[in-house]
Amino acid sequence: MGLMMVKRMTKKDLEKAFVAHKSGNIELAYKLCKMVLKRKPQEADALHLMGVVVHQMGMTEKAFDYISQAISIKKENPIYYNSLGIVLKEVGRYGQSIKCYEKSIHLSHNYADPYYNLGTVYHALKNLEEAIGNYRNAIRINPSFAEACNNLGAALNEIGNFSEARESCLKAIRLKPDYPEAFNNLGNAQKELGEIEQAIRSYRSVIKISGECAETLGNLGNALCEAGNYDDALETYNRAIAIQPSNGKLYNNLGTLLRTQGKLDDAVACFEKSIRFMPHDVEAYHNLGNVYYDRSNYKSAIACYRKALTVDPHSVKSMINMSICFQENGDSNMAVDLFEQVLVLDPENEKACCHLVHEMYQRCQWDLLEPLNRKIDRFTYKRLKKGQRPEEMPFLNLIRCSDPSINYKVTQKWSDLLVPAHLEPRDNPREVQYEKSTKKLTIGYLSNNFKNHPTAQLTWKIFGLHDRKQFNVNVYSYGEDDSSEHRKRIKSDCDKFTDIKLLGHWDAANCIYHDQVDILIDLVGYMRNHRLEIASLRPAPIQVRWLGMAGTTGVGFFDYLITDRIVTPSEEAHYYSEKFIYMPDTYQVNSGLFNESTTRFHRQDANLPEDGFVYCSFCSSYKIEPKVFDLWMNILKSVPKSVLWLLKSNDTVVSNLRKEAENRDVDPSRIIFAEKMPKENHLERLKMADLALDTLSVNGAATTSDALWAEVPVVTMKGTHFASRMSASILDAIGMEDLVCESQEVYEKKAIELGNNPLKSNILKDRLRINLVEKPLFDAPRFVTHLESAYLKIWERYQAGKKPRIQHIKDTR
Helix, strand or coil: CCHHHHHHHHHHHHHHHHHHHHCCCHHHHHHHHHHHHHHCCCCHHHHHHHHHHHHHCCCHHHHHHHHHHHHHHCCCCHHHHHHHHHHHHHCCCHHHHHHHHHHHHHHCCCCHHHHHHHHHHHHHCCCHHHHHHHHHHHHHHCCCCHHHHHHHHHHHHHCCCHHHHHHHHHHHHHHCCCCHHHHHHHHHHHHHCCCHHHHHHHHHHHHHHHCCCHHHHHHHHHHHHHCCCHHHHHHHHHHHHHHCCCCHHHHHHHHHHHHHCCCHHHHHHHHHHHHHHCCCCHHHHHHHHHHHHHCCCHHHHHHHHHHHHHHCCCCHHHHHHHHHHHHHCCCHHHHHHHHHHHHHHCCCCHHHHHHHHHHHHHHCCCCCHHHHHHHHHHHHHHHHHCCCCCCCCHHHHHHHCCCHHHHHHHHHHHHHHCCCCCCCHHHCHHHCCCCCCCCCEEEEEEECCCCCCHHHHHHCCHHHHCCCCCEEEEEEECCCCCCCHHHHHHHHHCCEEEECCCCCHHHHHHHHHHCCCCEEEECCCCCCCCCHHHHHCCCCCEEEECCCCCCCCCCCCCCEEEECCCCCCHHHHHHCCCEEEECCCCCCCCCCCCCCCCCCCCHHHHCCCCCCCEEEECCCHHHCCHHHHHHHHHHHHHCCCCEEEEECCCHHHHHHHHHHHHHCCCCHHHEEEECCCCHHHHHHHHCCCCEEECCCCCCCCHHHHHHHHCCCCEEEECCCCHHHCHHHHHHHHCCCHHHEECCHHHHHHHHHHHHCCHHHHHHHHHHHHHHHHHCHHHCHHHHHHHHHHHHHHHHHHHHCCCCCCCEECCCCC
8 A cells, every 4th residue: 555545544534533522423533543543653633542542431640651752742732732731630730730731722712611611720729810811711712611600600609790690691502502510510500699590590490301310309409498389399408419418509409408307306306317428527517516516505506516527616606606605605705705706717707796795795894895896787788788687686686776776677587587377378377267257266365484483483374264155275485394383384284385495487387277266475585495486487467576675676477575565655657567556554574473482581581781772673784884883873872871682693693783882882782683593482582672674775574573572662764776675664564663764874863862862762762662563563453454445456457358457445344
């Protein structure tokens, strides 16, 4: 065979090899390349193509050899360097791969492929800035480069530029309509932009194009969770796990969903599986800690957060949550130390700042309050202005801020976290009209405090006082069973007591729904360990808020708030999501003591002066703030031999308040601390005081009633929101409204006047003793009669198909 014939055959076979490779016939391309190289071993293009083909066949080392030989023959071919870069990247030789791509670019600036491939290496190395720059160069050279548009979208997602990521992925899809990876990245961008329904459609497009895979199903499950479609999300996660049963991330996401639903046992099982498959994953340990926190098992929660921090010592969120556990568990020093460590690592961390301030209030440690409060004000204002949820908790905002408009905005944004109602229409009680005109109404009380707690101490009598000719009384408890007399009495006095502590939110709501509760009354609000998620599922046609947190919940699923005209004047109704039920006397019921104390107390037993005037305030320590403490110290300085009698929370509070007294030139020994004791004994002991001084931003509620029950008058100042008007309402209901002051100056003056005038103080006490019998504050049967009138009135309105509106309950006795 002649030389020319060999050249023609070689050229023809090489062209056929290129065609075969392009059409995907790798085997034929391999055979043809082999034939060409047998005839002409130094044919560079054949060596290069052979290297590409064997690389695709999984023979990486041979690929490297073939392409390297091609480069040794044609050193200036940019395509060869690009192909060698691909081979090197696959075996993890990123540095050499980068050099190959850079050489290819140097040889040809208008060649898009090496820019794209260089972008993929930097992407793998998490150098996103370089990756994005190279993807952009590839698209500049070849605007129709769909893969580069998709990868650019993925990288933009990773740096949080979701809007541009979305546009880049959409361009990739326009160029290549059946591009599953682009739809997946588009869905990721849409989910982060809050375009949840669009994200769901994008993930479903991936499945339609390429079938089900664990990653896409996981992403779809996440989007369904965001949309509140929990049943579909649950089913989707399970499908993903069936495909990839050892995927720890899927178990983590499923556990997060189950925790959201309140299915804590199932959530624990998922997080434990996640840890088994991903033993070095911070998220699973952190999330398992969150479940233990939900159960108030702080010791186990702390152990989980410690493990998360072992994996990642700089996990700020695990450090914060561990701090909160120490806070809840009463280890204030450890909590403060950890919060301060977080703020060293991240000075602008809103959550740590808020919890630290809350703990400072609890400790009466005021030296850092002013700068921290200014910082939180800035954080909260900025978030609200953007329409975002602030990290400041509703209860903390209530303590710090007495502006009801701000309180409302904060609670509104926190309500976005609550589980939305996803019962089918046929299961929604609002779609069902019961014929109740001749039947008894079923009312349900929901709380975690049916135990020895101020809520139960105030309400225990009402459950037996309800008129059984008109009402069935159900109680739903999701708190601990402390076997206290209060819990036992409530259980015996209601018609049905259901412990829903171990039920998830949906199952708890379903339980209430199937009991056909007509009016559900939540007694908690945004207080510790609340489960407002249950009420968010609308298990009852009418839902009412009462007691618990003194303010609005900011949610749409409570129709009414039991209140009075003093704590919530009508001109502030627009700061509440609930319609007011105005009780004729006061919002607060008082059941009185369970048992009378058999112990008799003497002042000397409590280290109180026999002949000095005793001021007292037995409120929680967080309510004592600098401005009220200033007043109290001024009062002591103006009333010789007087003392201030406070409840001992802990040694830190004692030390801090004594130091603050000394700073105000008051002898610290004039502040006397009382140990905690059973309620009946405490109220008997309280009778040794002459006058109770109320706190300002958050008044005493049960503590004000306690003082009055013990025949101790209370001086208060009427504030500007619910929490700072509670004592004004209570004093009005016992006919002692003259002790309600309009300013701090009047408050101070009145307390001094009574302290310096024992006769006037005794006359005031005598009047209080009479009013205890004659006025309505401690008349629980009267309160229940008014409460029942309210229930009947709102039910009648509901039955008539009318929307909730303000209700004024008349005095019917």
